[in-house]
Each structure stands twice: as C-alpha cells, then as structure tokens.
Amino acid sequence: MADRKVETNGISRAHPPQTSLADFDPQKKPKRNKFAFACAILASMTSILLGYDIGVMSGAIMYIKDDLKCTEVEMEILAGIINLYSLIGSFVAGRTSDWIGRRYTIVLAGAIFFSGAILMGFATNYTFLMFGRFVAGIGVGYALMIAPVYTAEVSPASSRGFFTSFPEVFINSGVLLGYVSNYAFSKLPRNLGWRFMLGVGAIPSVILGVGVLAMPESPRWLVMQGRLGDAKRVLDKTSDSKEEAQIRLADIKEAAGIPEHCTDDVVQVTKHSHGEGVWKELLLHPTPAVRHILIAAVGIHFFQQASGIDAVVLYSPEIFEKAGIKSDNDKLLATMAVGFAKTIFILVATFLLDRIGRRPLLLSSVAGMIFSLATLGVTLTIIDHSHEKLTWAVAICIAMVLAFVASFSIGMGPIAWVYSSEIFPLKLRAQGTSMGTAMNRVVSGVISMTFISLYKAITIGGAFFLFAGIATVSWVFFFTMLPETQGRTLEDMEVLFGKFHKWRSANAMLKSNKTKETKGSDVNTNAQIQLRTQG
Template structure:
C-alpha cells in the first residue's frame, strides 16, 4: 500500500508539473480578449500612417494643380506634426477626464472632419486648415493608443500587444501608398483630393469598433470603480491569480488600501491627474527623472534619424536615384510600404522573446549602415555624368533595408517602451510629452528635408541622419534598461541609475535595486 501510494503521489506530482508547464508556455499568447482590445485601440494609428503615406504621392499632384513651391510642399507635409501637438497636449488630461475609450472615439471624429475638409480643398490655404483639424485628431490618436494597449495587456504579451500601434501606422502608410497608385490615373484636379478624402473611411470604422472595447482597468481604478476594473482584468489576464495581482498593484499605485474590496471607492484627487506636471518636471525622483529622459530621448532619436524624410519623400529620393516615371516612383513607394509592414509584423513576435534592448540596438545599428550607404550611393549618382544602374539599385535596396531595420526595432519599441515605463500616476501626461517630442522632431525633419537637400546635397542629408542615429545608439545603450516581463507597477525600480543596465530585470538583483530606489525616493520626500 505504501508503494502504491508513493507511485500515485509521484504520478500526481508529475501531472501537476506538466499542468504547470503547459499554461506557462502557451497561455500568454492566447488571451483573445486582450488581443481584440489591442487591435481596436491600435486602429487609431492607421490615421497617422495613412496621412504619411498618401501625402508622399499626393504632394506630386498638389504641386502641379495648385502651383505651389517646394517650400510650401514641405511645410504642407510636415506641419501636421506640429498641429498634432495640440491633440497630444490635450489628450493626457482628456483621457484622464473622459476615459481612454472615449478619447479614441474623439480622435477618430476629429480626423474624420479633417479628411473631409482636405478632400474638398479648393486652394492651398483651405488645405492647410484641413490638415490643422486632421493633425489634432492624429495627436489624440498617437498618445492614447499605446497608453490604452499597455494598460489593458497582461505582462506576458505586453510587448507584442503594445507594438500594434506601430503595426497599424505601417499598415496605414501602405494603404496610403496604394491609394496614391490607385488614384494617380484620375484627372489632376480630382485624383489628389480622392487620395486625401478617402482617409475618412478608417475613422468611421474606428468609431464603430471602439464601442465593443472595455475601459482601461487602470483608469477605472483611478476613478474608484474597482468592480468594473476587476471584470476587465479577469478578461484580459492570463489567469485569475494574475488578474488579482494586477488589481492589487494598480490599487497600491493609486493609493487605495490593499484590503479594500468595495466595488466603488473614493479616490484622492491627486490620483486623477492633478500635480502630475510638478512631479514630472519640477520635483522628480531619480527614477522618474531617468524615465522621463529615456522616454523623451527614444522619441527624439526615432524621428531625428530621418525616417519621415525617407517615407514622406521616397518619390523624390527615387527620382534623384534615376527613376523618372510617376507610375514607377509610386510603385517603388508601394514596395517601401510593403517592406515596412512586413518587418513590423516580424517585430511584434520578437519583442517578448528577444527583449527591447537587443532588438532596439541591432535595429539602430542596421539603420546606421543603411542610411550611410544610401548617402554614398546618392552622392555617386549626383556626381556621375551617366546613369549608373548599380548605384540606382543600391539606392533602392538601402531605402528598403533602412525602413526594414527601422520597423523591426526602433519603430515599435519607441511606443512600447515609452508607454510602459511611466508610473500609473504619470502615465498619461508622460506619454503625451513623448508624443510631443516625437511630433516636433518629425515636423522639423519633414519641413526642412527639401531645403536641407538643396543646401548640403541629398547625400549629405543622409550622412547627417546617419550621424544622429549613431549618437542615438550610444544613448540607447547607456540609458535604457531592459523592461521585458516586468509588470507596469514594478517598472520604476529598474530606473534611477544613469548607466547601461541590460540586466535590469533579473530576479533578486532587480528587486534589490527597486528597494534601494524606493528607499531613496522616501528619503527625498522626507527631506
């Protein structure tokens, strides 16, 4: 009997081990509800992507129809990034006020109005007004999509799910390129207006789809609606235990007692957004200061490395490389959009397996090599008396390799990283600041590229972007710790030491760092 019991116990033990093993491996990728929520929220990013893609081709026909200069064209293309600052600055407070979900609806509605205005523009001034309205909607969308997705995602698949906004930006760019090609054969006065006006369609789909989304559990806790937050967490977590743990962490971050299990509680005012700017900018702890520098830095270098110059002005780049036909140039841009979309899809499956740091560093390294090679090939073409097919082919190949390496790391990781590192109380405004830096930098690059190319040559412009990307690689290596696998509430413990920290998430060491940092923070507050 003793032997039989021992065998039975061993068998049960092995079975338990197997039961523990399977969910650990498989469940993180099977939360269909969190997946669906991330898809719907990230659809807002199609708005920016479509505008970037469609304007690259539409600009050719706008210049011919409205008879405007290169300077007016680069202002037209880039100004929407500055207009989006208004939406980004308002989105943090708006999302804390009406919730993440209805902020997404608002973003879609504003962009819808902007797309209609652009599609019916009779002149350059009216077109600029339409871009102003659309830009506000894009600013809202850029800020809220990664924040909502990060807050609804379980830690096991957060990198995968929060990379979706960048996936949809790339999908939107591809749609914009395809739209350019599809409408390019229409009459000059009608073609570019159709290209811009059709952008209203995604915003309508977005407004309808968002009705099926739940509100962010973290926003619900900030509003004291613990019962509603618990329901959402039960649906978006891998296990019931994880849901309970996430709720406990959010309650702690929001200043709600651990033992409080009421469905509705009163939350202190400071947890609903007031005083955040002082904590971010005037009196930050070492960890918050590090987080802010990391978030703003990654947004700056993502855009300063020249991605919008390549995407927005790819027809010009291909023209400089020796492609003269409008149809061929637009087909080449479709190839750019296809490669960007393909590699961003690859990146989504690597974020939670490889980690943020190695993927980002290898991505930026590839961008540096690609953009410097592009600069060399364009310089050779510019100074050559005859058409060099090998240089033309190299230019096209390096444009494709540049957008591919960007999409596999720097593109998605910027949004994933900046949306997950801020503490709950600072997340909405911190993410909004990141978007502001992102859009300002993008606006400066896209509004000056043509003028810069004339001043230092197009090859020289890409040498400059290569130098900036090199500085960015050094910044990422020294300032950005790994965040893969950490809960949003534990993230603060990985920051505060301004040096390379690739092992910032490893077991006991990281826990000790978190404890030391928390102790430091407490001392600072007391003093």
C-alpha cells in the same frame, strides 16, 4: 514551515507553502488572451490615421503642387505641418484621457480626423487645405498618444510587447494604404486625384469609431475613478489567469493610493489620481527614477524621428528621382515597395518583442539603420557626381531605402511606442506618454518641413550622412540608458530606473536577490517532495 516566495510576472510575493504534485510540473506558456488581443487591435487602429496621412501625402504633393501652383517651400510646410499640429492633440489627449477615459478619447480622435479628412478632400485652395491639415493634425495627436497607453494598460505582462507594438503595425499599414491610394487615384484628372487621395482617409476613422464602442474601458483608468468592481471584471477578461488578475488589481490599487483591503465596487479616490499635480511630479520635483524614465521616453522618441524615417517615407518619390527614376508611375511603384517592406518587417517585430526582449531588437535595428543610411549616402553622392545613369547605383539606392525602413520597423519603430507606454508610473502615464509623443511629433515636423531645403544645402548624400551620424549617437544612448523591461508588470517598472548609466549594477542586484529567493523556495519544495516520497 516558513512561507515560500513565488515570483509572478517579475514580482516576488509570499504565499503559504501549500503544494501539490501539479506544482512541480514544468510551467506552460499561457495561451494568447483573445479578448485582450481584440481590444489591442481595436485601440491600435487609431494609429492607421497617421500612417495613411504620411503615405498619401508623399504622392499627393506631386499633384497638389501642379494643381494649386504651390512652391517647394509651401509643399514642405504642407507635408510636415500636421506633425506640429498634432502636438495640440497629444498634450490635450493626456488630460482628456484622464477625464473621460481612454476609450472615449479614441472615439474623439477618430471623429476629429474624420472632419479633417473631409475638409482636405473638399479644399479649393492652399489656405483651405492647411485648415484641413490643422483639424486632422489634432486627431492624429490624440490617436498617437492614446493608442499605446490603452494597449499597455489592458495587456497581460506575458503579451504586452506583442500587443503594444500594434500601433506601429497600424502606422505602417496606414502608410501602405496611403501609397496604394496614391497609385489607385493617380489615373484621375489632377484636380480630382489628390482630393480623393486625402478624402478617402475619412473611411478608417468611421470604422474605428464604431468598433471602439465594443471595447471595455482601461482597468487602470477605472481604478483611478474608484470603480474597483468594473476594473476587476475587465482584468478577469484580459489576464492570463484569475491569480494574475488579482495581482494586477492589487498592484494598480497600490499605485492609485487605494488600500489593498478595500473591496467595495466604488470607492472615493484622492484628487491627485485624476491628473492634478502630475506635471509638478514630472518636471518640477521628479524623483531620480521618474527623471530617468522621462529622459528615456523623450530620448527614444527624439532619436526615432531624428534618424530620418519620415523624410524617407514622405519624400521617397523625391529620393528615387534623385537616384535616377524619372517616371511618376515607376516612382509610385518603388514607393509602394517601401510600404510593403515596412509592413512586413513590423509584423516580424511583433512576434520577437516578447521572445528576445526590447534591448537586443532595438540595438540590432539601429545598427542596421546606420549601415543602410551610410551606404545610401555614399551611393547618392556617387550618382550626384556622375553624368550618366548608373543602373547598379540605382539598384543599391532602392535596396538601401528598403533596408533602412526594414531595419527601422523591426526595432526602433515599434519599441519607441512600446517602451514609452510601459515605463511610466500609473499616475504619470498619460501625461508622460504625451510628452514623448510631443517630442516625436516636433522632430518629425522639423525633419519633414526641412528635408528638401536640407538636401539642397548639403546635397542629398550629405543629408543621409547626417541621419547616419544621429543614428550612431542614438545607439550609444540606448546602450547606456535603457534597461530591459521584458516580463515586468507595469507597476514594477520603477525599480529599473533611477541609476541612469549605472542601472546595470542595480539590475544585477535585483536578479541576484530574486535568485536567492528562488533557491530558498526550491529547498522547501525539495524537502516536501522527499517527505512525500518517504511517506
């Protein structure tokens, strides 16, 4: 009897026709791997550094401006420049993570941010404060790049969407902590309040540095170093079953160019597995699949930030002031509501990613963003042209800001990091992800550093109409260019890409082939059941 094919996590593999009655029982969904869950949590905590900085700066700039006598342009630059500084960290982190490993790169990110937070807390003038922002920005860049890469590489396929959404969860948690810190220290004298707000950011980085030491190294990085024995031990702990661990190890060895029959604990790995020549394969001579992957990863990060999320999060006190809220205390309370909405809906998103897939969540999320941005633009324009306070319009503005951050957090926010960290081939993953992160930070920096100037030039309502237009273009891009990746192993992603907008027909062909293989398997299985019954 011919071997039957069994599909495991999206990969069809041949196995001998050894069956038992247990084989015909309905498959149970594997329990959540607690060890992989703990690793994902610890790695993703690095993202709290960026979230805290964004959240705390939204309130701190009001007090820094008065204390250091800064202009509005200087405040724009101060608030947004960390995103451009983080580019250095993002680019260097790709190389560093291939050199010293994913785990120690996370420790390094925490150490650099700790130094930056201390410098900002003790800043005596604008120049000193900008230097602290520079150091903290490098740490943020490291954290943004390495957290999703490590989490994707350590996660079993059944939970990868759930686990790789954790960095966005911690960004949102950091934003909320920053808002709470603003409110807590706002009662202090102005020259002390903002220093405590910024300096307290050093505490999470200390906790992070200690906790990460308990994590294992990424199994994919271990294979790239030829440490097959160590990689196998990590995969045994982070997979849903021993069989899945063996399949994952075989796939990673194939991607790293190591023969499948090689079982030595330590093997010699070819030089290109350590990162050399990666930029050439990414940018100069990419295959159609790699080109499609790169466009998808860079594009999703561009649209994530170009739709204005950092402008809303960073300048929410300004937006609420334009809506008619004048009290600093009320503005900070409304801003805290934004943080709570972001955090609650990102938690909802984590449980939906592996249940309903990336595409449905992403497209629904962007549709909600378009509606809330357009409504916010209309309402702010009405308020701008009114000579009296319109309570109903203020209420709609607050509701639409909350609706926008909620829509963003349930799809666009986490999926940008999940998607870009899982679609690159193993050898290109670190540098490819760093390119997506770099685009994310460039656009975020431009939006953050120009938002005040932008709304003064085209009105506050016009700024949100612009963001709504960009979000509309992003919906079309996602619908045509991004295939579904739910349930695929990391090594099996490349087959989805390379057809660009025609990927649906290629995907349908793959599904058709797998359906035929499954039906063939079912015929063999039914024949065996009949033989058992007759016997």
